[in-house]
Structure formats: C-alpha cells, structure tokens
Amino acid sequence: MDNNRYSSNRPRRKVSRRTYRNRRLAALAIISFLILVFVVFIAKACKSDDKKPAAEKKASSTLTTTTTATDAAITTTVTTTAAVTLPSNDSDFKLDKRTVILEVGETDMPRVLEYPDGTVEADERWESTDKKIATVDSYGHITGVSPGKCYVTLKSAADPKQEVMIQVTVRGEDTDDNDSAAPQSNKAEAPAPPVHDTEGLTYIDGVLLVNKEHSLPATFAPMLEQVCYDQFTALSTAASKEGLSIYIGSSYRSYKDQETIYNNYIEEEKKKGNTEEQAVEIVDTYSARAGYSEHQSGLCIDVNTINNAFGYTQESAWLSEHAHEYGFIIRYPLGKENITGYQYEPWHIRYVGSKIARKIYRSGQCLEEYLGVA
Numbered sequence: 046m047d048n049n050r051y052s053s054n055r056p057r058r059k060v061s062r063r064t065y066r067n068r069r070l071a072a073l074a075i076i077s078f079l080i081l082v083f084v085v086f087i088a089k090a091c092k093s094d095d096k097k098p099a100a101e102k103k104a105s106s107t108l109t110t111t112t113t114a115t116d117a118a119i120t121t122t123v124t125t126t127a128a129v130t131l132p133s134n135d136s137d138f139k140l141d142k143r144t145v146i147l148e149v150g151e152t153d154m155p156r157v158l159e160y161p162d163g164t165v166e167a168d169e170r171w172e173s174t175d176k177k178i179a180t181v182d183s184y185g186h187i188t189g190v191s192p193g194k195c196y197v198t199l200k201s202a203a204d205p206k207q208e209v210m211i212q213v214t215v216r217g218e219d220t221d222d223n224d225s226a227a228p229q230s231n232k233a234e235a236p237a238p239p240v241h242d243t244e245g246l247t248y249i250d251g252v253l254l255v256n257k258e259h260s261l262p263a264t265f266a267p268m269l270e271q272v273c274y275d276q277f278t279a280l281s282t283a284a285s286k287e288g289l290s291i292y293i294g295s296s297y298r299s300y301k302d303q304e305t306i307y308n309n310y311i312e313e314e315k316k317k318g319n320t321e322e323q324a325v326e327i328v329d330t331y332s333a334r335a336g337y338s339e340h341q342s343g344l345c346i347d348v349n350t351i352n353n354a355f356g357y358t359q360e361s362a363w364l365s366e367h368a369h370e371y372g373f374i375i376r377y378p379l380g381k382e383n384i385t386g387y388q389y390e391p392w393h394i395r396y397v398g399s400k401i402a403r404k405i406y407r408s409g410q411c412l413e414e415y416l417g418v419a
C-alpha cells in the first residue's frame with residue numbers, strides 16, 4: 046500500500062513542481078509586462094503634460110460637451126455637466142489687469158497685487174495656451190509673437206487650485222481699417238444694423254446701447270433682425286468649412302420672456318436658502334432684468350452651449366478671432382466684467398456691423414469703452 050502510494054504519487058509530485066515553476070515564470074512574465082506598460086504610460090503622461098498647456102487639454106475634453114448639447118432652447122437654463130476643471134477666475138490672485146493687448150514683439154506684464162493665502166511670488170507658474178501667438182516667461186512677461194488671441198494662465202505651485210486667466214490679444218501691423226492684411230478674413234462688408242425710431246432707445250454713434258444703465262421699453266419688439274440672422278448664417282457657414290459647429294443657442298427674447306427667466310432664477314436662488322434681497326443680488330450678476338437684456342434688441346445671439354466650458358472649445362477660439370469679420374463682437378469679454386457688469390460670456394455675440402466690430406476687435410475694448418460710456 047505504502048509503496049503503491051509512493052510510486053503513484055511520485056510522478057504526480059514531479060509534474061506539480063514543474064507546473065509550479067511554470068506558473069511562477071508565467072506570473073513573473075505578467076508582472077514584468079504590467080510594470081513595463083505602467084512605466085510607458087507614466088512616461089507618456091509626463092511627456093504630454095510638458096507639451097500641452099492646461100487650457101488645451103481642457104479644450105479637447107470640453108469639445109465633446111458642445112457637440113452633445115444640441116438643445117436649442119430659447120431660455121438660458123441650459124446646463125451641461127462638463128466633467129472638466131476650469132481655471133476659476135474668482136481665485137484669490139488679484140491682478141492689475143486681466144486683458145493684455147500687444148503688438149507683435151511687444152512685451153507687457155500683468156502685476157500681481159495680491160497672492161492667495163500661503164502663496165508667495167516664487168510659487169507663480171505662468172503658462173501660455175498658444176505659444177505661436179504669445180509667450181510668457183517665469184516672471185509673467187508676455188510677449189506677442191503673431192496676431193491672434195490666446196490666454197495666459199497664472200497658477201500657484203503651492204495651491205494649484207488657485208488659477209487665473211489673462212486674455213491676450215496680439216495685434217497685427219495693420220492698425221488702421223486696411224483688412225487686406227488678415228489673410229483668411231472675410232472681405233464682405235457686414236452692414237450697420239437698422240436704427241429704430243422708438244422712444245426710449247439709447248443710440249450712441251448709431252449703436253443701440255443696452256446695458257444695466259440703458260434699458261429698452263417693454264413695447265420694443267423687433268424680433269431677431271434679419272441682417273443679424275443673415276450675417277450669423279454666413280459666420281456659421283464659414284466655421285463649418287473649418288469643421289466647426291457654431292449654431293444658435295438662444296437669440297431674440299421678448300420683454301416678457303426675460304421677465305419670466307429672471308423671476309425663475311430668483312425663485313431658484315430662494316430655494317437655495319437665500320432671502321429675496323440676496324437672490325436679487327446674486328441673479329443680477331448673471332441675468333438681466335426685463336428691459337435690460339440685450340437679447341430684446343434682436344441684435345444678439347448666444348451660440349452653442351451657455352456654459353463656461355464653451356470658452357475652451359475650438360469654436361470659441363474661432364468665434365473670438367472671426368466674429369468681427371461678420372459684424373459681431375464678443376459683448377462681455379474677459380477682464381471687462383467691471384465695465385459691462387457681466388461675467389465673461391464667450392458665447393454671447395452682438396451685431397454692430399463689421400466697421401465697428403473691426404475697430405472694437407482691434408482695440409481690445411468692450412462696447413462701453415468704445416462708445417465712451419465706461
């Protein structure tokens with residue numbers, strides 16, 4: 046019996062040892078392969094981190110949100126769940142300016158007036174989103190490289206959540222109305238919008254001004270102006286030729302529409318636990334009261350998704366670069382919040398005709414500055 050068992054077990058033990066060895070080898074091979082894959086992955090990630098500026102990476106991830114949001118709702122209640130972390134412009138960095146306008150070869154530097162808690166000058170990390178347009182050194186000196194627009198971001202190495210954007214416009218050599226210097230620009234002239242003879246409208250130099258100080262009467266209902274629609278169609282067609290999708294998200298809104306929207310926002314804020322007074326204060330920072338919305342003028346359009354993520358898309362970059370060729374301006378630019386009274390809205394374009402749009406684009410001013418009412 047013993048002998049039998051021995052003889053019957055012996056070959057089996059031999060086999061199992063070999064199998065064990067083979068398994069160990071296989072396990073080792075799998076582990077080394079996994080380590081190799083991991084090392085390659087890390088190396089690649091580091092490499093792309095070095096190359097791609099933060100905003101570019103965000104742009105690629107936000108592009109999907111724009112294309113999926115096909116809701117062409119009339120109200121501004123479109124909310125998208127963009128899984129991206131955007132540089133917050135309400136960081137504790139205080140700068141003396143958030144927009145920089147340069148000629149090619151010229152250098153300027155925004156001064157840091159205040160640092161976030163626990164952060165010092167040595168923690169400053171400056172980065173340009175497009176080094177072909179402007180470069181920035183470790184001190185924040187921004188130098189124009191070629192005409193166009195990009196952003197420079199300032200981050201704190203001590204607290205990476207502290208991030209602020211500076212909009213950079215590099216102007217070409219053509220400072221006057223000679224637009225032949227812009228090679229890819231639209232040459233067709235976009236006419237000035239119609240002037241209405243309605244009491245209560247504020248025109249300055251032929252431009253209808255609607256802002257927190259200048260309202261429109263409840264009776265003023267021009268609908269979306271034909272010229273605005275036609276020029277937007279031309280703009281959208283030109284963008285689509287470059288593979289970009291720019292569509293109307295929201296355009297004309299009547300006095301009554303705006304009243305409803307504003308009141309809905311107030312109710313929403315009150316539901317969050319704010320008092321009536323607090324709700325009004327909050328809603329006033331992002332929504333116009335009835336009569337004070339530029340959308341009632343029939344001269345403006347909110348494109349694509351009404352979301353800060355839009356500012357990081359290629360569509361937004363194209364729009365800020367070409368809108369003026371079709372007679373539009375980015376009405377609420379970055380860094381002009383104190384003048385326009387509105388947060389940066391890269392999606393809101395206002396029709397003024399190409400003559401004025403071009404001047405505003407080149408000057409880097411907002412509409413109020415251009416009209417001398419800032």
Ligand SMILES: [Zn+2]
Pocket residue numbers: 340345346347393
């Ligand atoms: Zn708008």
